Amino acid sequence: GQSLEQPSEVTAVEGAIVQINCTYQTSGFYGLSWYQQHDGGAPTFLSYNGLDGLEETGRFSSFLSRSDSYGYLLLQELQMKDSASYFCAANNTNAGKSTFGDGTTLTVKP
Amino acid sequence: GAGVSQSPSNKVTEKGKDVELRCDPISGHTALYWYRQSLGQGLEFLIYFQGNSAPDKSGLPSDRFSAERTGGSVSTLTIQRTQQEDSAVYLCASSSETGTYNEQFFGPGTRLTVL
Numbered sequence: 001g002q003s004l005e006q007p008s009e010v011t012a013v014e015g016a017i018v019q020i021n022c023t024y025q026t027s028g029f030y031g032l033s034w035y036q037q038h039d040g041g042a043p044t045f046l047s048y049n050g051l052d053g054l055e056e057t058g059r060f061s062s063f064l065s066r067s068d069s070y071g072y073l074l075l076q077e078l079q080m081k082d083s084a085s086y087f088c089a090a091n092n093t094n095a096g097k098s099t100f101g102d103g104t105t106l107t108v109k110p
Numbered sequence: 111g112a113g114v115s116q117s118p119s120n121k122v123t124e125k126g127k128d129v130e131l132r133c134d135p136i137s138g139h140t141a142l143y144w145y146r147q148s149l150g151q152g153l154e155f156l157i158y159f160q161g162n163s164a165p166d167k168s169g170l171p172s173d174r175f176s177a178e179r180t181g182g183s184v185s186t187l188t189i190q191r192t193q194q195e196d197s198a199v200y201l202c203a204s205s206s207e208t209g210t211y212n213e214q215f216f217g218p219g220t221r222l223t224v225l
Contacts, residue, residue: 100152
């Protein structure tokens with residue numbers, strides 16, 4: 001089976017940097033994806049790590065360490081609109097299946 | 111181009127009735143996924159299609175749940191004899207690649223309420 005652990009809630013102030021961690025236990029693992037979901041909205045793709053290391057996409061970066069079964073999403077220069085839920089998802093070697101974590105609710109305060 | 115669409119957006123039904131939820135993926139996307147999300151929870155994987163076949167049905171909660179996909183496009187998720195615990199948002203996603211990298215594009219979901 002597969003399971004992913006991430007903090008349930010994180011709070012930060014505008015302009016700050018926040019890191020959302022994700023640890024996983026999977027029977028097969030291809031890579032780690034991150035999705036953002038605003039209240040009442042659909043999840044939208046943010047980032048993917050297939051290899052160890054850091055991937056940077058604008059204000060968002062994501063990191064993966066396969067040896068530690070660990071990844072994180074880094075959000076810089078936080079804005080109020082970044083308040084949302086963030087999900088890590090493990091891509092399975094079983095061609096296409098993704099297992100999602102329970103999500104981290106990020107609250108950005110002024 | 112058009113994104114993933116789902117219908118209906120909301121469905122209220124009585125316990126014991128059958129419901130059908132529809133998903134129209136992005137044109138050309140070969141992979142299609144169904145998830146269930148209860149209020150404040152994560153996404154629970156239900157089933158995955160590659161073309162018209164379903165290599166992974168491991169997430170279907172019971173034999174009351176079934177899904178099909180025709181013409182490599184539209185998919186329907188059917189829930190028979192609905193129960194109150196089936197109440198959730200049912201999300202559909204599609205992607206153009208599988209295996210190493212599959213950015214999934216999600217539809218707006220169908221909110222199912224079983225009374």
